[in-house]
Amino acid sequence: MQAATFSALGEPSRLQIVELLGLRPYAVGEIAEALGIRQPQVSKHLRVLSESGIVRAERRARRRIYHLQAEPFAEITRWAESFEALWDARLDALGDYLRTTEDEEHRP
Amino acid sequence: MQAATFSALGEPSRLQIVELLGLRPYAVGEIAEALGIRQPQVSKHLRVLSESGIVRAERRARRRIYHLQAEPFAEITRWAESFEALWDARLDALGDYLRTTEDEEHRP
DNA sequence: GGAATGTATTCCTGTCAAGGAATATGTGGG
DNA sequence: CCCACATATTCCTTGACAGGAATACATTCC
Numbered sequence: 001m002q003a004a005t006f007s008a009l010g011e012p013s014r015l016q017i018v019e020l021l022g023l024r025p026y027a028v029g030e031i032a033e034a035l036g037i038r039q040p041q042v043s044k045h046l047r048v049l050s051e052s053g054i055v056r057a058e059r060r061a062r063r064r065i066y067h068l069q070a071e072p073f074a075e076i077t078r079w080a081e082s083f084e085a086l087w088d089a090r091l092d093a094l095g096d097y098l099r100t101t102e103d104e105e106h107r108p
Numbered sequence: 109m110q111a112a113t114f115s116a117l118g119e120p121s122r123l124q125i126v127e128l129l130g131l132r133p134y135a136v137g138e139i140a141e142a143l144g145i146r147q148p149q150v151s152k153h154l155r156v157l158s159e160s161g162i163v164r165a166e167r168r169a170r171r172r173i174y175h176l177q178a179e180p181f182a183e184i185t186r187w188a189e190s191f192e193a194l195w196d197a198r199l200d201a202l203g204d205y206l207r208t209t210e211d212e213e214h215r216p
Numbered sequence: 217g218g219a220a221t222g223t224a225t226t227c228c229t230g231t232c233a234a235g236g237a238a239t240a241t242g243t244g245g246g
Numbered sequence: 247c248c249c250a251c252a253t254a255t256t257c258c259t260t261g262a263c264a265g266g267a268a269t270a271c272a273t274t275c276c
Contacts, residue, residue, distance in 0.1 A: 001127070007118030011264080012111040019109070022191055028223060041265065043224050062222050062273050070195045076188040080181045083130055087178040119234080136253055149235065151254050156233095170243050170252050 001079045005072055008052040013037055014045045018068065021055060025067035109187045113180050116160040121145055122153045126176065129163065133175035 009015055016035055020026060028046065032039045046066055049055045054072045057064040117123055124143055128134060136154065140147045154174055157163045162180045165172040 001123065003118055003120040003123045005118075006114045006123065010111055010113075010115030010118040013264085015109065015111045015114065022194065029221095038266075039223070040225080040267085044264080047224080059273095062220095062275095064223065068191060068194070070192070073188045073191045077185055077192065080184040080188065083176060083181045084178070084185065086130065086176070121234090137251095146236075147253070148237085148255080152234080155254085167243095170250095172253065 001075065002052070004052045005054070005076065008048050008054055011045070011048075013041070014049055017042070017045055017049065018054065021066060021068045025058070025065045027060075027063040027065050029063070031066070109183065110160070112160050113162070113184065116156050116162055119153070119156075121149070122157055125150070125153055125157065126162065129174060129176050133166070133173045135168075135171040135173050137171070139174070 009018065013035070017031055020031060020034055026034070028042055029039060031037070031046075032042045035042075037045075046055060046057075050057070052072070053069055055066045056069055057066050059065075117126065121143070125139055128139060128142055134142070136150055137147060139145070139154075140150045143150075145153075154163060154165075158165065160180070161177055163174045164177055165174050167173075
């Protein structure tokens with residue numbers, strides 16, 4: 001898993017942009033207006049999101065319509081799901097681990 | 109979705125720590141040794157992960173055993189999955205959107 | 217071709233976070 | 247009780263990054 005993907009999503013304005021683009025594709029100016037962010041900031045954030053593969057732009061006349069890309073979300077889902085397999089086993093594993101480190105323990 | 113969660117995971121060392129803790133719970137010193145990071149840095153990273161609810165510590169003698177928490181991963185999964193429902197519809201939606209913005213278009 | 221629109225880039229500044237080193241805090245063992 | 251081990255905290259410096267303002271770039275419409 002790429003830290004850069006999470007890093008891109010870890011900035012509040014960028015996360016807002018992503019969630020907005022989850023509704024439908026948006027042009028840069030529309031994003032700026034919808035979120036109350038100045039256009040240059042939006043462009044900069046889109047650059048970061050673009051470089052980590054989260055969004056892509058389609059040119060349409062003078063505008064650029066940004067939309068989400070599937071793959072990063074699929075990767076995040078796979079990654080996060082891979083941990084969920086552990087929770088049932090987790091308590092046991094913790095118990096096991098604690099039990100194997102009784103060198104420090106004084107038992108009554 | 110909390111940007112702070114992604115922000116915590118967006119730092120390479122912290123992501124490494126999380127993936128290590130996906131194997132089993134670890135004590136601070138063990139993490140430091142396994143990843144070749146100095147102990148104070150590990151403690152600082154664990155503080156960040158702890159504050160965003162990604163890990164918890166169990167005290168065991170003089171050591172603190174850190175382990176992952178389920179909820180943040182569940183939230184990430186739900187969040188990322190919610191976007192995956194869009195991909196099939198996405199191309200259509202983009203097409204629709206582009207079609208509704210023909211005001212800029214000069215058609216031959 | 218020129219004006220106007222839409223977007224990207226640059227420069228600047230302030231803030232924040234990460235790493236290193238040293239040290240404080242805590243806790244169990246003898 | 248004091249020591250030693252395990253972990254947390256502090257102080258410092260440096261680099262990265264977000265936001266503001268101004269401007270460059272690109273494209274289309276006339």
